[in-house]
Amino acid sequence: MRTSHWTDKVARLVFTAAAANAILIVFLIFVFIGAESRTFMGTEGLGALLDTQWVPTSEIDARYGLLPILGGSLLVTFLATLFAIPFGVIGAIYLAEVAKPWEREILKPFVEMLAGIPSVVVGFFGVVVLGPMVRDVFGLNTGFTALTAALLLALMAVPTILTISEDAIRNVPSAYKQASVALGASRLQTIFKVCVPAALSGIVAAVMLGIGRVVGETMAVLMVAGGRPVITANPMDGVRTMTATIAAEMGDVAVGDTHYSVLFVVGVVLLLMTFTLNFIAQRVLKKYGYHQA
Amino acid sequence: MRIAAVAVVAIGAVAALAGCGSGTSQTNGAESQSISIKGSDTMVHLASAWAEAYNAAHPQARVTVDGGGSGTGIKALTQGAVDIAASSRSMKDIEKTTAEENGIESAEHIVGYDGIAVVVRADNPVKTLTVPELKGIFTGRITNWSALGGPDHEIVPISRESSSGTYVYFKEAVMDNEDYTANALRFTSSAQIINEISSNAYAIAYVGRGYAEHGENIHMVGVETEQHPEGALPTDDFILSNAYPIARPLYFYSLAVPRTETQHFLEWVKGTEGQTIVREEGYVPLPE
Structure with missing residues (x-):
């Protein structure tokens, strides 16, 4: 036993280092992205970000207003969340409480498969099928709208929301359900008055993680949202999101340029948004975990 | 357990050494x-x-x-x-x-x-445009096809993303470096533009000539100039003789x-x- 002592220590060190990598990498990303965005802060300043126009390539008057692209991200995210919550939560309730074991065994792998489809493939489906469909159904000028992007993103957020919500609902102690049924409540009443409220914090956390996925999604949005930097609340308008902006414009900017730097500022804003969402979700999940104990 | 740990350390050391080695050897390996x-x-x-x-x-x-x-x-x-x-x-x-x-x-x-073709769907009644008209469409000053002799319907201008060289060239050659309207759709690829044009009756876009030639249900808009008021197309001859202005x-x-x-x-x-x-x-x- 004595001889294996130091090997244990080495192994422990290796494992700790591997785990600590994540912290180090997140920290470094913040530092480097922050550093690259410094040029913009120095030349244009924070105030320039409040402009209502995003025209960074202009030869006449370059404008770096984040409002159009921030608004685009928020509109698409809001709509996608709106579509994804009912499907995700009701689907979770069905899988956890209603589905027979064999139904669950068929449905679960499909939901997980949905989560695994590469976003560029989802985007391709959007360009070829969903976009033209949205255009024809609503009689629009074009199918490349915030709505189209939101529908695709909802498709990608549903698996996240569904699987985590299902776990939360399953974790509701069976004593709660038994008590409810013993008091004469119907199955539907038990589900909506007992199970869902008891699992609510888990469901909220699931939705938060789903939103995090939607905010950060790039490829599908770049392909179908239309790319128009306009301030609008109309789902039938094409919009430009922050992720799509970075992906589309990074290709040809001169390193060290104001345009280059402002894209890192957009990155910082995006990072802060997803970071906050994840943080809230983790907090809620943690609280919910204690609640069960 | 012990063997495993030793192996891990050994592999790490070898990898570190190899890393240093390749770093130095690569600098003086220029091929003639x-x-x-x-x-x-x-x-x-x-x-x-x-x-x-x-x-x-x-x-x-x-x-x-x-x-x-x-x-x-x-x-x-x-x-x-x-x-x-x-x-x-x-x-x-x-x-x-x-x-x-x-x-x-x-x-x-x-x-x-390289010739840049202006494209619309094949059934669009507008067959030729002038450079100032193109500028008007893409800067957002002309927004309805009726102003160009077409149907009374909103124009859907489509542009490439700003990282594209064609985006920059079109802006320079046609729009005197004025900015694209924020209302223009922005696509990342010429293939996607062709796909949308072939199915959208009110859209107009610009692409490299090669893409326009291969697209189905696509019409190249002739560009009216003083020499060619009937509208010039990006043919080899017109591009080489400067008769086609967007080349x-x-x-x-x-x-x-x-x-x-x-x-x-x-x-x-x-x-x-x-x-x-x-x-x-x-x-x-x-x-x-």
Whole structure:
């Protein structure tokens, strides 16, 4: 036993280092992205970000207003969340409480498969099928709208929301359900008055993680949202999101340029948004975990 | 357990040593037959096609191609980092000054021409437009087809994303560098533009000629000029004679006195084999 002592220590060190990598990498990303965005802060300043126009390539008057692209991200995210919550939560309730074991065994792998489809493939489906469909159904000028992007993103957020919500609902102690049924409540009443409220914090956390996925999604949005930097609340308008902006414009900017730097500022804003969402979700999940104990 | 731990440490050490080793050996491994090209993203496909064909025909040659934009390529040339800069615009005065300051004398080679086609769906009644009309559409001053002799319906202008060389060229040549309207849709690829144009009756866009030729249900809009009030199309003749206004030369920049292998490559590019590839890629070859 004595001889294996130091090997244990080495192994422990290796494992700790591997785990600590994540912290180090997140920290470094913040530092480097922050550093690259410094040029913009120095030349244009924070105030320039409040402009209502995003025209960074202009030869006449370059404008770096984040409002159009921030608004685009928020509109698409809001709509996608709106579509994804009912499907995700009701689907979770069905899988956890209603589905027979064999139904669950068929449905679960499909939901997980949905989560695994590469976003560029989802985007391709959007360009070829969903976009033209949205255009024809609503009689629009074009199918490349915030709505189209939101529908695709909802498709990608549903698996996240569904699987985590299902776990939360399953974790509701069976004593709660038994008590409810013993008091004469119907199955539907038990589900909506007992199970869902008891699992609510888990469901909220699931939705938060789903939103995090939607905010950060790039490829599908770049392909179908239309790319128009306009301030609008109309789902039938094409919009430009922050992720799509970075992906589309990074290709040809001169390193060290104001345009280059402002894209890192957009990155910082995006990072802060997803970071906050994840943080809230983790907090809620943690609280919910204690609640069960 | 012990063996495993030792193995982990050993592998780590070997990897670290190997890392150091390769770092030093690579710096002095320059091959005499290698030719490096860097620059325009518009020309990356063309340059890669040249490189592939040239490498296949000359086993000892190794032509490498890198994108990054015309400006990036020219900068690399003036710093002596590459043999050839590919550029879809001519060298700016500032760039020439920088080159002189670095003691580098450059030579310009036109290696082909690119025509930008304006496209609408085939059933669009508007068959020709003037350059000022195109400018009006893409800056957002003209928003209805009725102003151009078409139906009373909103125009859906489609542009490339700003990282595209075609985006920059169209803005320069047609719009006098004014900005695109924020209402224009922005697509990342020419293929996606063609796909949308062929199915959208009210859309209008600009793409490289090669893409327009291959699209189905697409009509190229003739550009009205003083010489050709009936509308000029981006044909080889019109592009070469400057009768079609939205066309540009494609450039290679090299040192005024290039290395022998670079010189060979440039001659090959301008020769029959190189120019056949220009045509295959949808661009216009140099006049015979």
